[in-house]
Amino acid sequence: MKIVIIGSGNVAYHLAKAFTQGGIPVAQIFGRNEKDLKVISNELQIPFSTSEIADADFYIIAVKDDSIADVSKLITKTNCLVAHTSGSLEKEKLNGNYRKACFYPLQTFSKTKDLVYSEIPFFLEAENEADFNLMNSIAQKISKKVLNSNFEQRKYIHLTAVFACNFTNHLFAKAKEISDSQEIPFEYFLPLIKETVDKIYKIEPKLAQTGPAFRGDEKIIESHEKLIKDKDAKAIYKTMNISIKDMYKNEL
Amino acid sequence: MKIVIIGSGNVAYHLAKAFTQGGIPVAQIFGRNEKDLKVISNELQIPFSTSEIADADFYIIAVKDDSIADVSKLITKTNCLVAHTSGSLEKEKLNGNYRKACFYPLQTFSKTKDLVYSEIPFFLEAENEADFNLMNSIAQKISKKVLNSNFEQRKYIHLTAVFACNFTNHLFAKAKEISDSQEIPFEYFLPLIKETVDKIYKIEPKLAQTGPAFRGDEKIIESHEKLIKDKDAKAIYKTMNISIKDMYKNEL
Numbered sequence: 001m002k003i004v005i006i007g008s009g010n011v012a013y014h015l016a017k018a019f020t021q022g023g024i025p026v027a028q029i030f031g032r033n034e035k036d037l038k039v040i041s042n043e044l045q046i047p048f049s050t051s052e053i054a055d056a057d058f059y060i061i062a063v064k065d066d067s068i069a070d071v072s073k074l075i076t077k078t079n080c081l082v083a084h085t086s087g088s089l090e091k092e093k094l095n096g097n098y099r100k101a102c103f104y105p106l107q108t109f110s111k112t113k114d115l116v117y118s119e120i121p122f123f124l125e126a127e128n129e130a131d132f133n134l135m136n137s138i139a140q141k142i143s144k145k146v147l148n149s150n151f152e153q154r155k156y157i158h159l160t161a162v163f164a165c166n167f168t169n170h171l172f173a174k175a176k177e178i179s180d181s182q183e184i185p186f187e188y189f190l191p192l193i194k195e196t197v198d199k200i201y202k203i204e205p206k207l208a209q210t211g212p213a214f215r216g217d218e219k220i221i222e223s224h225e226k227l228i229k230d231k232d233a234k235a236i237y238k239t240m241n242i243s244i245k246d247m248y249k250n251e252l
Numbered sequence: 253m254k255i256v257i258i259g260s261g262n263v264a265y266h267l268a269k270a271f272t273q274g275g276i277p278v279a280q281i282f283g284r285n286e287k288d289l290k291v292i293s294n295e296l297q298i299p300f301s302t303s304e305i306a307d308a309d310f311y312i313i314a315v316k317d318d319s320i321a322d323v324s325k326l327i328t329k330t331n332c333l334v335a336h337t338s339g340s341l342e343k344e345k346l347n348g349n350y351r352k353a354c355f356y357p358l359q360t361f362s363k364t365k366d367l368v369y370s371e372i373p374f375f376l377e378a379e380n381e382a383d384f385n386l387m388n389s390i391a392q393k394i395s396k397k398v399l400n401s402n403f404e405q406r407k408y409i410h411l412t413a414v415f416a417c418n419f420t421n422h423l424f425a426k427a428k429e430i431s432d433s434q435e436i437p438f439e440y441f442l443p444l445i446k447e448t449v450d451k452i453y454k455i456e457p458k459l460a461q462t463g464p465a466f467r468g469d470e471k472i473i474e475s476h477e478k479l480i481k482d483k484d485a486k487a488i489y490k491t492m493n494i495s496i497k498d499m500y501k502n503e504l
Contacts, residue, residue, distance in 0.1 A: 211418030
């Protein structure tokens with residue numbers, strides 16, 4: 001069973017690392033960016049190529065969504081399984097005469113940040129049971145949480161992740177702009193942020209809400225709005241407050 | 253040195269608990285809500301009253317912002333120090349002929365959730381050095397992070413906290429609405445959320461951003477907008493995406 005990972009970005013790197021750690025040999029990593037491939041290849045002792053895709057039974061295309069269709073055409077073999085790793089695309093976006101699948105890890109990946117792979121949920125979709133079982137046995141060597149999930153469900157998973165992860169990180173970035181503007185070290189806010197997340201392991205987020213909008217404290221809201229100079233921060237402040245008030249308006 | 257804590261909510265409870273754990277005796281907890289006071293009193297072995305405030309050297313008013321001015325009038329003693337715990341109010345909001353101060357713990361408090369008090373930053377403000385030193389010596393028995401901070405700075409600290417904590421929790425609540433609508437267990441998103449926060453201990457949030465808006469992936473954004481039925485979720489989706497694009501537009 002030969003596996004090739006295509007891509008040299010964050011997802012490709014972490015999948016290659018998780019496979020290697022899980023005792024699943026990766027025959028090759030293939031991509032365009034020779035510099036990045038070399039770094040991954042050196043760290044994980046996996047051969048790489050920028051010119052010729054190795055023959056394999058299972059190809060995982062871990063490139064950005066916009067490139068998946070084009071990259072998938074590079075695989076001309078037909079008797080093989082090809083999966084992309086996107087939460088938001090059908091497996092049919094893959095453009096070739098092979099069996100198509102999706103191998104979607106629900107996590108945010110940075111090369112500089114180690115991850116506990118066993119906690120990452122993998123959402124898998126295949127054309128037939130044999131392919132699903134193959135991917136399932138691979139994913140289960142990495143993670144405790146492997147699930148069957150169709151495209152419709154996967155789209156909502158990705159959308160939920162955008163709210164829970166991408167937008168959350170952006171709030172941190174905007175928060176840091178505010179504290180930076182007053183030369184207040186952002187590290188003072190890390191225990192608060194950590195607690196905000198620790199809480200939702202125990203309390204449903206809807207029940208854990210605090211803050212001026214939740215309390216309906218209009219004086220504080222008004223004084224905050226005067227402090228905010230940045231147009232986008234102001235729009236976020238207003239939009240989030242409206243949404244918080246709406247969520248609890250029938251309960252007060 | 254006698255200390256009285258006024259209030260029976262989350263902040264009052266955790267301050268009383270932190271003081272007790274730190275070996276600082278609390279002479280009384282005073283408030284209106286007898287039921288809540290009894291629970292705290294039983295757990296921490298602190299006397300309580302709903303009718304008569306005990307004589308003390310230092311009163312801490314840990315009630316919601318809107319009530320601070322009124323509650324502060326209950327203290328008729330003059331030779332004493334009175335502090336509120338609000339990030340967004342001047343110490344002058346305290347209404348009496350005593351020395352005024354602010355004793356602001358930067359954390360989100362729930363009664364049902366234990367906290368590591370040593371990590372909580374305390375921002376203190378007093379009228380004179382002696383009062384500051386008194387509060388400083390108390391706070392340092394609880395926390396490793398005690399700082400002097402004036403009202404102007406404290407307002408920005410609170411505003412930053414609203415973005416980093418209150419709004420973040422609301423994103424989790426809205427994310428859960430989306431996953432609930434598809435019967436996808438929200439627990440699958442907890443490792444992703446945990447990693448989103450773990451990351452910013454190592455990488456500045458601005459540099460950790462990922463997601464469709466960051467990549468400029470308009471197709472995904474369009475498909476997400478079609479999935480979102482809730483008016484507030486849609487407004488948040490659009491507002492956050494505009495802000496993300498603006499943050500990185502000069503770097504792409």
